[in-house]
Amino acid sequence: MDVDTSRSALGTRIRDRRRALGLTVAEVAVRTGLSTRRVDHIESRPFALTGAELVRLAHALDTTVTDLTRADPPKTARRTPMAPTLDPMRKEECRRLIEAGDVGRIAYSAVDGLVVIPINYCTLGELIVFRTAADSAVAQFDLAPIAFELDAFDEGMHDGWSVLVNGTVRPATDLEVESVDNRVEPWAGGTRDTYMAIDPHRITGRRIRSW
Structure with a gap:
């Protein structure tokens, strides 16, 4: 899956969770195997994440993918699974x-x-x-x-x-x-x-x- 992040949504939650744990961007990069620049971009800019990157970040931040991606209320309806698309x-x-x-x-x-x-x-x-x-x-x-x-x-x-x-x-x-x-x-x-x-x-x- 690709997840679009913005500073006001997923990117902000990742940043806030990292800070709550007292971790630096460099420490999260080491835990995930991503580059420091990549982690910084994810936190600060609208971005696209692969499913594997999201799982790595969740593990590195001692949380779950569900908690990271959960939208703030009001919740939207669950999406119906679709066949793979190429965009x-x-x-x-x-x-x-x-x-x-x-x-x-x-x-x-x-x-x-x-x-x-x-x-x-x-x-x-x-x-x-x-x-x-x-x-x-x-x-x-x-x-x-x-x-x-x-x-x-x-x-x-x-x-x-x-x-x-x-x-x-x-x-x-x-x-x-x-x-x-x-x-x-x-x-x-x-x-x-x-x-x-x-x-x-x-x-x-x-x-x-x-x-």
Whole structure:
């Protein structure tokens, strides 16, 4: 399931429960396995949660999903279960999901064919910035087509979302490198000091929900 949060509803209840337990955002992030930035976004902005994330938050906050999602009176009628649906997401929602994440995938054409690899990234306005090795194939690209993908799925609940960015990739400018201020930390080993920037041309997203 996807749960839309707002500061006045679910996000506020999560924040208030965390504070009541005396926990920091970082401590909740460790308990849930989510990033600190993701927890902060959930608490402070309108957002979409997968069922798995909601369950993790409930466990981390020593409460139940029912208590977290229970609407304030007056209560609304219970929804009738529906067959899974696939809905397009608005560009604004896609951008919020990209801004809240830090790991995605890029796909580009190399000499040996299509390549898809995971990357750590950060955003700078609409730009998506990542680091790579100076001798990597993608580091040689300048205004070449590239795709960036980010998703979250709950296999048990059969729901989730996926965001796709189509654009071009190029070396980041000195000003862009200075602006991200080491906010990109690649998990992969080796020297990865070449900053690359993806200029989005089209951003689309889809969400599947089972209820």
